[in-house]
Amino acid sequence: MKIKCSKILQYGALEIVAIYFSLLMVMSLLTGNLVYRRSQSLLAAAIIVVLTSHLYSDRRKYFITWGALGTLLASVLYIYYNLNDSSQVYLAIKYLSFSLNESCLIILTVSMLWQRTKKFILVLLLILALIIPIVFWGYYLSMDAWFASDTLLAVMQTNLGESKEYLSDYFTVSGMAAIIFIVIVAGIVWRNMQSVLLVKEKKHFTAFISLALLVSATACYKTRDNLILNTGWKAKENLQKYADFQKMQAQRKSIVRLNLQENGKQQGVFVLVIGESQSKDHMSAYGYDKKTTPWLGEAFKQDNFIKFTNAYSCHTHTIPVLTYALTAKNQYNELQLENAVSLLEVAEAAGYETAWLSNQIKYSAWDTPITVIASEANQQDWINHNIGETTVSNAYDLKLLDSLKSLKLTDKMLIVIHLMGNHGSYRERYPRDFAVFSDMSSEVGSYDNSILYNDYVVSKIYEYVRSLPEFNCMIYFADHADAVEEKLGHDASKFVWPMTHIPMYIGFSERFRQKDAAMVNILRNSQDKVFTNDLIFNIMLGLMNIKIPDIYEQENDITSTYYNSDIQRFKTLYGQRFVREDLQ
Structure with a gap:
């Protein structure tokens, strides 16, 4: 044994x-x-x-x-x-x-x-x-x-x-x-x-x-x-951060009210338009060989438009990008997300009437920081009613113009418009009248058609807002781009630089351009400087003349003479890659 x-x-x-x-x-x-x-x-x-x-x-x-x-x-x-x-x-x-x-x-x-x-x-x-x-x-x-x-x-x-x-x-x-x-x-x-x-x-x-x-x-x-x-x-840890962001909402608003400095007698309407999955590499206004942005190309010839040539997205997915772009959190500070005040929280505290218009799906009332931020708007309209079912919109983006015209306007207002833009599937993003690039491959052609339609939509939005008596400026940026030629979409795990090549531009009213001539000149002299869209929050505070100590960062505000334009510091993918790699 x-x-x-x-x-x-x-x-x-x-x-x-x-x-x-x-x-x-x-x-x-x-x-x-x-x-x-x-x-x-x-x-x-x-x-x-x-x-x-x-x-x-x-x-x-x-x-x-x-x-x-x-x-x-x-x-x-x-x-x-x-x-x-x-x-x-x-x-x-x-x-x-x-x-x-x-x-x-x-x-x-x-x-x-x-x-x-x-x-x-x-x-x-x-x-x-x-x-x-x-x-x-x-x-x-x-x-x-x-x-x-x-x-x-x-x-x-x-x-x-x-x-x-x-x-x-x-x-x-x-x-x-x-x-x-x-x-x-x-x-x-x-x-x-x-x-x-x-x-x-x-x-x-x-x-x-x-x-x-x-x-x-x-x-x-x-x-x-x-x-x-x-x-x-x-992924679960990041979702928990998003949940904490919602829980801290009341505390953030209290901090803003206590620390807000008087923003003078700044009046007027500011419009922030957020594009979706749009690549400047496929925009003729940025040098693309197909005429996909005829309106924007003409707009850039005007003195009241500024085109930023070196704008990058801070990530390649919508939620990470807008979580930073619309709050005080960015890649360059140590602020915890749950403590990062949002743009709408700040605007409301400064006396602005706020509005949020979207053709994106509102998954549920509190799914992400984006819906938490949007929930703060005094006026809201989500025209895509297919919550949790589909991303095929009830209407194309132009329908947002009706929402815009239905707003109750004031003389001090921030309007945020979130487009469905160029989100895949591209062929679902435009009506048949805009299917003009049939000579190209199906994927690229469909994407270029969606860019053409986006140009038309934004032109109509701008045409309307510029007619408002109190209009100051319209700021446009895309959350991220798509790597269309590479057929990779915007998947961060297969990162290539075209996913970050976003358009950004500002159109001013003649009144604002004259009244804030110094700021407009700073922006014009900065149009070729590197910029990542997680700094949109600081730009908006600069344009709206809102100053909050320990929250507003002048070194991250491209409207300021103190903007730090050192290309060595700029990052994407939440700091995993340096923009200088793409510029070399």
Whole structure:
């Protein structure tokens, strides 16, 4: 008996060593470096699987099933290292360990509950485990990109309709093939799992299986801080920041009222128009070879228009951009988002009547900081009523002109207009009369048509607001651009510089241009300076002559002589990339 136990221990030790070094070899092949430091979790996974295998009558079938499921779950590491350098090795090791421990836990759970619970519950357990490889492989083969936390956050803050449009534009046959392949392999694993039988007649079986479940679950918990799950944790952390932003709304408003300095007798109407997914690289007013912006091209010839040639977006997704652009938070300060006062909060405290007009979907009352900011407006009109259903608008952007004309106007007012603009699917953003670029490829042609229609819409908005007796100026900027030629949209995980090439311009009334001639001259002399759109908040405060100590930043206000135009400091993707890379 002692000899038999000794052999079991010897063989068990050899199995553990073999599995452990095999896992080290896999990680070394993936990263291109010999990996052995901080690999204790791999050793622990090897020990757990070998010891657990003795609870089964057919250990060989157990190892095959465990290996197949573990490989399926861990296969996403190949995607990461195929697209990235050999960084974050420790977090990758932890995910590999997590995958193997999770596989062990799933097999144990199915074996234990096979006769005690409904089968669909166990199938659901396996499907939940497969979400990671399905999402990451489907996304990789469709977009040739890593499914990063920014991507997940964008998905979490969108709706089913927008997801459908995105998939119709970018999802590929290879992506679908990957999902089908994973499902087929999972089906084979599932069949094998049903035939991997526990040796229930063993002494103290219940104690052993309970211990195995506890150890496997604990090992999964200990390795939860890993390369893949951190994608979800980071997205959740950002969502929590957004929730905190809403909770602190009353406190922020109180701080503004206490610290606001008198903004003089500044009167007038200021209009802020926010474009969507618009690239200046596809605007003829910025040098594009197709005449996509005829009105803007003529407007730029007038003395009361200023075109900014080096404007960049601070991110490539709408929510991160506007969260910064419309609050005191930016890439260059240390302010916590929840403490960052919004533009509308400040304007209201300074005595401005505020209005928010949008053709974007209002997902729910408090989904994002954008809806929190918009909720502060005294007057609101959301013309896209398909909340949570689709991004196919009830009307094209020109319908916002009716909303604009319906506003109750005052002599001191801030009007924010958020267009649907050039958001994909591009062909949904313009009426048929604007489908003029049929000689180009479908995607590029549709995008250029949407740019042409956007130019028409903005021209009509400007034509109306300039006729208002108290009109001061209209400021236009896009949240981000789309990499249309590269067919990448604006996905941050597949970042290219064209995603940040946004238009920005200001049109002044003749009265304002004369009254604030010094400021207008500063802006004209700054039109070629680098600017990121997370600084819109400071520009608006400068134009509206609102001064709040410790909130307004003159070094980040391009209307000020103190604006810091050093190109070395400008960033995008929330500080991950420097604009100077694109300018070199």
